[in-house]
Amino acid sequence: MTPLxxxxxxxxxxxxxxxxxxxxxxxxKGEVLGFLGANGAGKTTTMQMLCGNLAPxxxxxxxxxxxxxDRPKAAKRNLGYLPDTPPLYKELSVQEFLLxxxxxxxxxxxxxxxxxxxxxxxxxxxDVADRLIANLSKGFQQRVGIAQAILHNPxxxxxxxxxxxxxxxxxxxxxxxxxxxxxxxxxxxxTHILTEVQESCSxxxxxxxxxxILNETIAGLNRQMDTGTLQVxxxxxxxxxxxxxxAGVSSxxxxxxxxxxxxxxxxxxxxxxxxxxxxxxxxxxxxxTPVKRSMEDIFISLTQEHREL
Amino acid sequence: MILAIASREFKTLFLSPMAWTILAILQFxxxxxxxxxxxxFTTLQPKLASIEGxxxxxxxxxxxxxxxxxxxxxxxxxxxxxxxxxxxxxxKTLSLLxxxxxxxxxxxxxxxxxILGLMLLIIALITLMPxxxxxxxxxxxxxxxxxxxxxxxxxxxxSAVGLFMSCIAGHPTVAAMGTFGFLLLLWILDWSNGxxxxxxxxxxxxxxxxxxxxxxxxxxxxxxxxxxxxFITTFIVLSIRSLDNDRLQK
Numbered sequence: 001m002t003p004l005x006x007x008x009x010x011x012x013x014x015x016x017x018x019x020x021x022x023x024x025x026x027x028x029k030g031e032v033l034g035f036l037g038a039n040g041a042g043k044t045t046t047m048q049m050l051c052g053n054l055a056p057x058x059x060x061x062x063x064x065x066x067x068x069x070d071r072p073k074a075a076k077r078n079l080g081y082l083p084d085t086p087p088l089y090k091e092l093s094v095q096e097f098l099l100x101x102x103x104x105x106x107x108x109x110x111x112x113x114x115x116x117x118x119x120x121x122x123x124x125x126x127d128v129a130d131r132l133i134a135n136l137s138k139g140f141q142q143r144v145g146i147a148q149a150i151l152h153n154p155x156x157x158x159x160x161x162x163x164x165x166x167x168x169x170x171x172x173x174x175x176x177x178x179x180x181x182x183x184x185x186x187x188x189x190x191t192h193i194l195t196e197v198q199e200s201c202s203x204x205x206x207x208x209x210x211x212x213i214l215n216e217t218i219a220g221l222n223r224q225m226d227t228g229t230l231q232v233x234x235x236x237x238x239x240x241x242x243x244x245x246x247a248g249v250s251s252x253x254x255x256x257x258x259x260x261x262x263x264x265x266x267x268x269x270x271x272x273x274x275x276x277x278x279x280x281x282x283x284x285x286x287x288x289t290p291v292k293r294s295m296e297d298i299f300i301s302l303t304q305e306h307r308e309l
Numbered sequence: 310m311i312l313a314i315a316s317r318e319f320k321t322l323f324l325s326p327m328a329w330t331i332l333a334i335l336q337f338x339x340x341x342x343x344x345x346x347x348x349x350f351t352t353l354q355p356k357l358a359s360i361e362g363x364x365x366x367x368x369x370x371x372x373x374x375x376x377x378x379x380x381x382x383x384x385x386x387x388x389x390x391x392x393x394x395x396x397x398x399x400x401k402t403l404s405l406l407x408x409x410x411x412x413x414x415x416x417x418x419x420x421x422x423x424i425l426g427l428m429l430l431i432i433a434l435i436t437l438m439p440x441x442x443x444x445x446x447x448x449x450x451x452x453x454x455x456x457x458x459x460x461x462x463x464x465x466x467x468s469a470v471g472l473f474m475s476c477i478a479g480h481p482t483v484a485a486m487g488t489f490g491f492l493l494l495l496w497i498l499d500w501s502n503g504x505x506x507x508x509x510x511x512x513x514x515x516x517x518x519x520x521x522x523x524x525x526x527x528x529x530x531x532x533x534x535x536x537x538x539x540f541i542t543t544f545i546v547l548s549i550r551s552l553d554n555d556r557l558q559k
Contacts, residue, residue: 048404051404051407051408052407052408052556053404053407053408053556054556055556055557072410072412073410073411073412074410076408076409076410077410079408081404081408083401083404085401087400087401087402087403087404087405088402089317089321089402090400091321091324091325092321092324100313100317101405101409103310103313104310104313104314104405104406104409104410104411105409105410106310106410148405
């Protein structure tokens with residue numbers, strides 16, 4: 001199966017400033033790829049290059065097998081793009097706007113009405129179809145933006161921060177929609193909200209200062225996140241040196257007198273022995289909690305690691 | 310694809326009061342000028358009757374009307390064209406077009422045809438005025454046609470410059486000023502040739518007014534038509550290049 005997106009060694013300069021530096025990745029059908037990065041990391045630039053809004057300084061992009069530079073029309077036919085600011089003609093009504101988008105993407109007249117109805121339903125726009133876009137709330141405008149991107153049923157859907165400005169219920173709906181779209185399309189989603197990636201994506205990429213520093217599946221990332229930390233609270237102050245002798249414990253951090261953090265390796269999980277040791281010594285075990293590293297931690301540790309390099 | 314863009318552009322013009330206002334004002338002013346011209350003809354008519362080979366109804370009414378229309382459109386076209394690309398870029402709606410399966414050529418031509426639609430409407434409304442004279446008199450239809458063609462070529466050239474300025478300007482007002490300044494310069498370029506011993510053939514060729522008047526007089530020459538065709542093509546190509554450039558550097 002040909003990958004839906006094949007990006008090779010993408011590089012983009014703005015004058016002297018290098019916004020994206022040698023980024024390569026692929027996307028296949030059924031994947032939802034989360035694109036994470038701090039502000040100004042190069043997320044939007046990468047997405048603009050993928051959608052032909054910006055020419056890369058170097059590198060190659062294939063969309064569903066078509067080179068974006070050599071055969072732009074064929075490549076863009078397989079593409080739906082929601083930029084960070086939804087591109088809406090505010091003086092049109094939702095229905096008119098979607099009809100225009102259908103025409104632009106070469107959807108046949110007979111199929112257009114059906115496609116518009118389906119999209120309106122998917123994005124919850126049926127009730128506001130005849131209202132002017134200018135009069136809609138930001139959340140609804142964002143939905144019209146998403147509708148515009150999925151209207152022509154493209155193979156690849158690129159969404160730049162799709163849940164910005166939505167209320168929590170709408171966010172949940174949109175995330176469900178993204179997961180649903182991910183089943184028979186390839187979706188790229190950029191965000192700086194980490195839980196969003198955890199909830200709706202199958203793969204994750206972290207971009208930092210224009211470089212790709214992580215490319216993992218969510219499952220792989222979750223494995224990484226398990227690298228264990230235990231939080232232990234005891235009635236009496238525990239003997240740290242004695243705990244350190246247990247196999248698998250790599251370091252111990254004192255938080256307060258009765259509370260410590262034990263870092264350990266995942267392969268040899270020493271939790272059981274730690275509990276045994278504390279009870280046998282009579283320190284009074286009050287709490288033993290595995291601390292899951294959140295995606296935030298990974299994100300911060302990865303980006304900081306690279307700052308030091 | 311081109312037609313989809315063009316028809317949306319044309320319809321959008323009428324969604325705002327802009328096009329309606331311009332059509333109304335234009336029609337009002339030109340109707341006033343038209344009536345003045347008719348008035349002049351009726352007072353002159355007895356004198357003209359006694360002169361051999363005197364200018365007829367068409368000569369007295371049509372060229373001044375279309376000439377004035379040209380000058381007013383010189384003022385109006387920048388206002389109509391300033392938003393074409395500029396506004397899309399400012400509202401970030403340009404990415405909708407850029408990521409759709411349409412080429413830059415389609416976008417520019419679509420936008421251009423959309424605005425030309427309005428121009429055709431304006432010219433049609435102007436032409437109705439002299440045509441109304443047919444109910445009570447006779448017109449030199451050939452000359453009328455030459456005037457229509459002249460005005461049409463003139464406004465298509467205006468629009469092409471406006472489109473280009475809209476591509477390169479960051480703000481609609483700047484685009485309008487640029488278009489207006491450039492067109493006015495081309496319009497008056499010929500004036501410096503007032504004293505006949507200092508004629509510049511280049512300036513004479515570049516002057517729009519000269520070509521327009523030459524067509525208006527009923528002489529549809531390939532030099533004049535060629536001038537406008539060259540002019541329009543140049544600015545359309547420049548517009549396409551300029552929009553293409555957007556992708557390369559920002």
